[in-house]
Each structure stands twice: as structure tokens, then as C-alpha cells.
Amino acid sequence: MFNLIRNEWEKIFRQTSTYLMIGLLILILIASGAITKYIEGKEKAPSNEWKQELMAENKSLKQEAEGVQITTPSTREFIHKQTAINEYRIKNNLPPASKSTVWTFINDSTSLIPFAGLFVLVIAAGIVANEFTWGTIKVLLVKPYKRWKILLAKYVTANLFLLLMLFILFAGAWLIGAFLFGMGEASNNVHLAYVNGQVKEQSLFLYLVKSYAFHSLSVFMLAAMAFMISAVFRSSGLAIGLSVFLLFTGGTVTNLLASKFEWAKYSLFANTNLMQYIDGMPMVESMTMKFSIIMLLLYFSVFHILAFISFTRRDVAA
Structure with a gap:
């Protein structure tokens, strides 16, 4: 299994587009920090x-x-x-x-997770379909590995790439934020959480890590869906187009539906934002974090059942 994952990882980094995506993400971070610094310089003293x-x-x-x-x-x-x-x-x-500090900049950088997710979706959508497009699937299947292991290695590799992009975003935001805005006062380096009717001081760093994890759930689920479409329909174009469209519009459409229909809570995008239970309020009043986790597990299971059944049972055309 390790050799399969390493092989898929090497395939990703043989592509020039991978380095372009990483470089673009860093450039977006730098531009975001520079714009924030410029705007603050024009504002009045607090x-x-x-x-x-x-x-x-x-x-x-x-x-x-x-x-x-x-x-x-x-x-x-x-x-x-x-x-x-x-x-x-x-x-x-x-x-x-x-005013901005390294911590507020890291928190603001969560808005860039969809852009990082865009690059991950490209990888997840093509990691199976491209084998059929390039005609390399037959070479892959003659190796002494079961099909489900080959597909699992591809899925694990896609998620490792997601973790890499999130790490680059977080670490880049920390470095750029520290350089442009400094660490801030000690009183600002704590997160205030409202737990069981009481306000408690928590580690701001751990809160930001949790925020990154929760905000990336939508990307994680859409990557699973793109991976499933790639395996079932063997089309990277369809997988990329549909998953990217849903990445940027799914939440907005679900919000509009949730304002009028309670059944909207069963939508995937009504449940991917677990931060709504920590920093905000649920999209639909009857929703709970337990409900959202169950819905996410159901969607996750369906995506993978379809992907693995299709990949392991369908014949490869001669």
C-alpha cells in the first residue's frame, strides 16, 4: 500500500501544474496580506x-x-x-x-480555503479518470495489487494533497501575518468561547487549527464526490466542473432553501460547516452537531460505495 501511495504522490509532483497551484496559493496569500496592510494604513487610529x-x-x-x-x-x-x-x-x-495581528490574519485566511480546495478538486477529479484518458489504466491493473487497494491508494493520496495545501495555507498565513502585522498584544492572543453558559478562555492557536479543520470539511466532502465521479464516469472534466460549481454555489443555494424549507437540512452543504455550532447558529433550528456528523458520514459512505463498486467490478475496455 505504501508503494502505491508513493507512486501516486510522485505522479502528482511530476506535473508542472502542481507547482503552479502551490505558487498561486502563496501569491494570493501575499496579495491578501498586502491589501489588508494598505487598508489599515489608510484608516484612523483605533x-x-x-x-x-x-x-x-x-x-x-x-x-x-x-x-x-x-x-x-x-x-x-x-x-x-x-x-x-x-x-x-x-x-x-x-x-x-x-487592528490586524498574525492571529487575525490566520483566521481571515480561512476564507481562502475554497481556493486551496479548488486545486485539491482538480487532483481528486483527475487521479482516476486521467488513467483512462491517458491509457495507463491497463498498466496499473496488471500490477500484483487488488483493484480496491489501487483505488484506496489514490484516495489517500488525494487527501494527503489536501492536507499539504491546508498546511501551506496555514503556515504561509502565519509567516506573512507575523511579518506584516506582528504578534499583537497578549490580551488578543486568547479565544473566548461560550461553553455551557459560561465564557472560558481557550488557546487561540488550537481554536484556529479547529477552525481550519471545520472550514475544510466542505472541500473534503467535495473531493470525495469528485473522486467518486472520476471513478464512476471516468471523466475528469465532469468531476471538476460539477464539484467546483458546488464548491462556490452549494452553500449559498442551501442557505436560500433553508430559509423556507426545513428539509434543506438534509443537504450536504447544510452540514459541512460545523463552525455554525461554535461561532454562530445552525442553518436550520432543529439541526445539531450530532445530526450534521451523521449526515456527513452517510454522504461519505455513499460516495465511496459507488466509487469502489464501479472501479472494482467494471471491465476496462480493450
Whole structure:
């Protein structure tokens, strides 16, 4: 199995496009940091009256929670959580970050995960289909390995590439953020979490790692879907086109459906963002993290059952 994975890994890095994708991701990070630095340079100096600002924000949130336009318990819970965090900051003299630091830049870089995911989808969509397109599938299948092991090695390699791109994004954001914005004040290097009715201080680094993992779930699931389409239909174009389209539109469409139909919670994209249970509120009121994990496991199982059955049972045309 190790030799199969190493062989697939070498195939990926024999392609010039792989290095172009990595270089483009780093360039996007640098451009993002430079733009943020330029915009902050044009802004006015931050106010020192942060306690008064948080008190005013809490007053506004409480008025909003009591308004007739707010009806869902999940929204009230979100407002209550934000109010509690603001009160904790005021009581413990923990001002919110008034300007960018390396940590805020890493947190902002999660918005670039879909771009990193775009490159991963290209690899996942082509890793099986290209064998048929290039005519190398017969050479691969005559090797003394069972078909399911060959397919598993390809899938593992695609996910290793996903981990590599996420590492490059995280490490690059840390290096660029530290260079452009510095480490920030010690009071800003802690994450405030609202757990079981209490505000607790947590490691900001661990929170960012968790945030990266949760935000990358949609890419992970779409890569599994692209891999399945690649194995079933043997078409990298179809796999890339459909998975990329869903990567950038699936969440938006699901949000629109969820505002009117409760059945939208069974959609894949209603469940890939587990951060909604930590920093926000569920897309549909009845959803829970347990429900989302079960739905993701079901989708994951279906994708792989279809991929492995198709690859191991279908004949290769002469």
C-alpha cells in the first residue's frame, strides 16, 4: 500500500501544474496580506474607548433580541452568547483586537480555503479518470495489487494533497501575518468561547487549527464526490466542473432553501460547516452537531460505495 501511495504522490509532483497551484496559493496569500496592510494604513487610529463601545453594542443586542423581528431561539442564543463575551471582556479588561495581528490574519485566511480546495478538486477529479484518458489504466491493473487497494491508494493520496495545501495555507498565513502585522498584544492572543453558559478562555492557536479543520470539511466532502465521479464516469472534466460549481454555489443555494424549507437540512452543504455550532447558529433550528456528523458520514459512505463498486467490478475496455 505504501508503494502505491508513493507512486501516486510522485505522479502528482511530476506535473508542472502542481507547482503552479502551490505558487498561486502563496501569491494570493501575499496579495491578501498586502491589501489588508494598505487598508489599515489608510484608516484612523483605533479608539481607546473600547469598553464604552462594547457596552453600547450589548445594549443594541438586547434591544434587538426583544424586538418582534427576532423569533428563533437559535438567534436569541447567539445574541446571548455575544453579549456574555462582551461582558467578560469588560469585566476582565480584555480589549478586542483593534487592528490586524498574525492571529487575525490566520483566521481571515480561512476564507481562502475554497481556493486551496479548488486545486485539491482538480487532483481528486483527475487521479482516476486521467488513467483512462491517458491509457495507463491497463498498466496499473496488471500490477500484483487488488483493484480496491489501487483505488484506496489514490484516495489517500488525494487527501494527503489536501492536507499539504491546508498546511501551506496555514503556515504561509502565519509567516506573512507575523511579518506584516506582528504578534499583537497578549490580551488578543486568547479565544473566548461560550461553553455551557459560561465564557472560558481557550488557546487561540488550537481554536484556529479547529477552525481550519471545520472550514475544510466542505472541500473534503467535495473531493470525495469528485473522486467518486472520476471513478464512476471516468471523466475528469465532469468531476471538476460539477464539484467546483458546488464548491462556490452549494452553500449559498442551501442557505436560500433553508430559509423556507426545513428539509434543506438534509443537504450536504447544510452540514459541512460545523463552525455554525461554535461561532454562530445552525442553518436550520432543529439541526445539531450530532445530526450534521451523521449526515456527513452517510454522504461519505455513499460516495465511496459507488466509487469502489464501479472501479472494482467494471471491465476496462480493450
